[in-house]
Amino acid sequence: MPVHLSPPDAASLHPVSGVRIGVAEAGIRKAGRKDLTVMLLDEGASVGGVFTQNRFCAAPVQVCREHLTAGAGADIRALVINTGCANAGTGAAGLEAARRTCDALAAQLGVRPQQVLPFSTGVILEPLPLERLQAGLPAALADAQPAHWLKAAEGIMTTDTVPKARSVKASVGGAQVTVTGISKGAGMIRPNMATMLGFVATDACVAPGLMPQLARALAESSFNRVTVDGDTSTNDSFIVIATNKAGHAPVQSLQSPEGQALFAALLEVARWLAQAIVRDGEGATKFITVQVEGGQNAAECRQVAYAIAHSPLVKTAFFASDPNLGRILAAIGYAGIADLDTEKIDLYLDGVHVATRGGRHPDYREEDGQRVMKQPEITVRVNLGRGAASETVWTCDLSHEYVSINADYRS
Amino acid sequence: MPVHLSPPDAASLHPVSGVRIGVAEAGIRKAGRKDLTVMLLDEGASVGGVFTQNRFCAAPVQVCREHLTAGAGADIRALVINTGCANAGTGAAGLEAARRTCDALAAQLGVRPQQVLPFSTGVILEPLPLERLQAGLPAALADAQPAHWLKAAEGIMTTDTVPKARSVKASVGGAQVTVTGISKGAGMIRPNMATMLGFVATDACVAPGLMPQLARALAESSFNRVTVDGDTSTNDSFIVIATNKAGHAPVQSLQSPEGQALFAALLEVARWLAQAIVRDGEGATKFITVQVEGGQNAAECRQVAYAIAHSPLVKTAFFASDPNLGRILAAIGYAGIADLDTEKIDLYLDGVHVATRGGRHPDYREEDGQRVMKQPEITVRVNLGRGAASETVWTCDLSHEYVSINADYRS
Known part of the structure; x- marks a missing residue:
């Protein structure tokens, strides 16, 4: 669908x-x-x-x-x-x-x-x-x-x-x-x-x-x-x-x-x-906008945005409407910015402030994350706290249907 | 399993x-x-x-x-x-x-x-x-x-x-x-x-x-x-x-x-x-050895090996036992070697010579590829034809079970 x-x-x-x-x-x-x-x-x-x-x-x-x-x-x-x-x-x-x-x-x-x-x-x-x-x-x-x-x-x-x-x-x-x-x-x-x-x-x-x-x-x-x-x-x-x-x-x-x-x-x-x-992505059930801002340059914003958008773990969490948001932090962490200061990172899911200073935001409640994750359209916003550059990438979730489509193709 | x-x-x-x-x-x-x-x-x-x-x-x-x-x-x-x-x-x-x-x-x-x-x-x-x-x-x-x-x-x-x-x-x-x-x-x-x-x-x-x-x-x-x-x-x-x-x-x-x-x-x-x-990988049904040889250095062999090992399309093809081997060539192509000469590439699936000179090997038969793809252990061997370096990476396929495990976790 x-x-x-x-x-x-x-x-x-x-x-x-x-x-x-x-x-x-x-x-x-x-x-x-x-x-x-x-x-x-x-x-x-x-x-x-x-x-x-x-x-x-x-x-x-x-x-x-x-x-x-x-x-x-x-x-x-x-x-x-x-x-x-x-x-x-x-x-x-x-x-x-x-x-x-x-x-x-x-x-x-x-x-x-x-x-x-x-x-x-x-x-x-x-x-x-x-x-x-x-x-x-x-x-x-x-x-x-x-x-x-x-x-x-x-x-x-x-x-x-x-x-x-x-x-x-x-x-x-x-x-x-x-x-x-x-x-x-x-x-x-x-x-x-x-x-x-x-x-x-x-x-x-x-x-x-x-x-x-x-x-x-x-x-x-x-x-x-x-x-x-x-x-x-x-x-x-x-x-x-x-x-x-x-x-x-x-x-x-x-x-x-x-x-x-x-x-x-x-x-x-x-x-x-x-x-x-x-x-119309293979098996897509969610449309995800990944917005990375506060980067030193556009290239590093893209690096982080793609690390999130390509992570099978992040994508399956979206499929499951599971606010398993540590997976997004993990993807930011392995995106390849060598001098990234995790203490300066903020993470938002639509309007919900999920993480700040490298950890869970004190006001963040699981039910708020859950509410956003259930929507068919979700914006993930990351602020790297390093500069003024920003980039946006669009992706979808990873579902059972993706595997079915790709496994069954040619048959 | x-x-x-x-x-x-x-x-x-x-x-x-x-x-x-x-x-x-x-x-x-x-x-x-x-x-x-x-x-x-x-x-x-x-x-x-x-x-x-x-x-x-x-x-x-x-x-x-x-x-x-x-x-x-x-x-x-x-x-x-x-x-x-x-x-x-x-x-x-x-x-x-x-x-x-x-x-x-x-x-x-x-x-x-x-x-x-x-x-x-x-x-x-x-x-x-x-x-x-x-x-x-x-x-x-x-x-x-x-x-x-x-x-x-x-x-x-x-x-x-x-x-x-x-x-x-x-x-x-x-x-x-x-x-x-x-x-x-x-x-x-x-x-x-x-x-x-x-x-x-x-x-x-x-x-x-x-x-x-x-x-x-x-x-x-x-x-x-x-x-x-x-x-x-x-x-x-x-x-x-x-x-x-x-x-x-x-x-x-x-x-x-x-x-x-x-x-x-x-x-x-x-x-x-x-x-x-x-x-024991999440939902794994196949154990895949990706062996890249003939590289100019070990780093570029790893680049190609990981491009293959991380491709969701390659991994779902293994899950389906589908010798959809163009997906492997595509992954080699986007691995990031800027001066890669596709004319020099050979691809083998266990002993089966699938592709040579950037195209299908004249003797390759779909049933040979199919036979290897059905095995629980498969070796993908790529020769880049550029040098003497080689690297090996091990991975598994991408199955419905992977999505289930990752989507259902924490519940």
Whole structure:
């Protein structure tokens, strides 16, 4: 049961001028599934991307990096996404299959293969069924419509239980712009139907050279701040598309007023999509915000936040609604800050002051902790008492269902 | 169900001359439990210790460090171990309680408080019931016998399902020596009945100055190479005792022939005790050896080994006997070796060659992987193809039972 996450209403997802989406059944892994999605971009769109840091990165990730570098993200015309096979751990043959995928779609669109970005999600170590994928492309192209965002959100799902899509409108440089995005995933890596994918498009006008920075900055405050199990997929990809249709002067800098307005709208969508992955996390029953403040720098705040968010003991305590809060202190203690002074640490669970000066707060009562732990949404707030930096990470609990999903997958 | 681990036969545990053990029920957390153990050492023993790196280290750990430093480990006369309360996250009052524990036992033995080492394991953030502990000491002292090693192994258990004790004899410097040890724990941190504890004693003669190095070297190849859930307790302690009774010339160096003979015997016991913790790991159904070779240095081999051993996805795949081996490649990929060349990596599951050159081995068949995955003991072997270093880590799978144990604890 996802935590406070319902399927989006198709009418709430605004089309983005310059983007058309088509979905088809290609039978990649199983028959009768919508497993192939194409996203077609009008000429003139700017595209930026951020990809997995996993050294075993999948073949399509390698090809995406090449194609974005080759054209500096200014000439991309199509994205093609398959589920059912990650095309990762597949060596030279996998790379060739990813390239052939681009060739096939490019030929049908009359563009160059370098203008296509491929994405795959599914089982690792198995070859991509290239012929079935290619055979499915005409149906996907025939299906392409601006209004198909919900279909796309459904088309890229693997073991997600809810399609994830979000849309907002904002004013940028005097024009009204639309931001619409989709994501999939239920962990940094979902079973080995691996992978988190995120695609956000806007009709706003953005200088192509700004796109890599925009993608990185958005990912840093959204997809790079969520974790289910700490596993990083071989295929993680986040793509930002600006179709440059909204008719305002192109955004040249993220610091300008119009840059800030656009960034805020994009971040709202990206963060919602990232949090949706946690809300639909494998077996999740609680949505946990871990907020670490009072650090000397952002990096040490993240270290502590991830130590808490990744601790199986903390996560099972949340699942059990057990205010076993010593586990959080223990995680703070082993997060790796060598000169951490535990005497300066405060711990709060929502509004409840649990620990101070390295020990239990004198006013803390177990029933207060219990009350917060029973909620479906909980904020853990840690003050390290060392400085002014802060960071926030979102995660979920660790339940029986997580083990079931991951143990039973592939069967 | 622990993996290939049965309760030890009391007759197999050889007494160590110069060590007597007594156990009592002190009612620390619950009545009717043997929760207080004393280990009494004859004058002249040498003691070394290794403790948790957690910054939130428990009060008894702080006191152990002080007392071992004060006397350089050459004057310790007693160890006192309670279960039921970790005395961690308890601030100044907790430190005072640990000191009063030493005072009380020292007074009854007619030694100085600095000659006593205290150990606690149990719930974090709760005060140590000092009066009950003190009241239990006379019964524990009255019970003290050289043959009580099995009682001690039982006395320090918390949620362990099997007492852990091991004994060997060896020839050192022309004398026959005995090595006997006990351990407890079912994870680096067990629920928040936290903590791994290990105590190994020998009647061999060891120069006191060698003890800290001996303890560190043993821990590095035993207790520091096991992991259940990656959580590091606030109370982890490993103590090595040499009673200097065996009548041979004291070992002055671990490089000498007698030093090597003694180290081998101690390591056999320490490693067995450490592995027993994994075999009895929370909900464990499989015992996994992760062997990483071909690294440039030992540190990067450990990085990769722990990435595999800590991955919830790898661990659930082992639980399910699912040869979902792409998960292992993914963990290798995100272990943090920036210049890792995936083309040079080989992966074996016992004798089965699963992956080569970053992809599936052409001869690998799913049924071979399946056969190995069904075994209760499995070796994952990774060759990084970068150098000559290697490291081994032991871990277990992640099962429904792990979640149950950790979610239901304290109830």
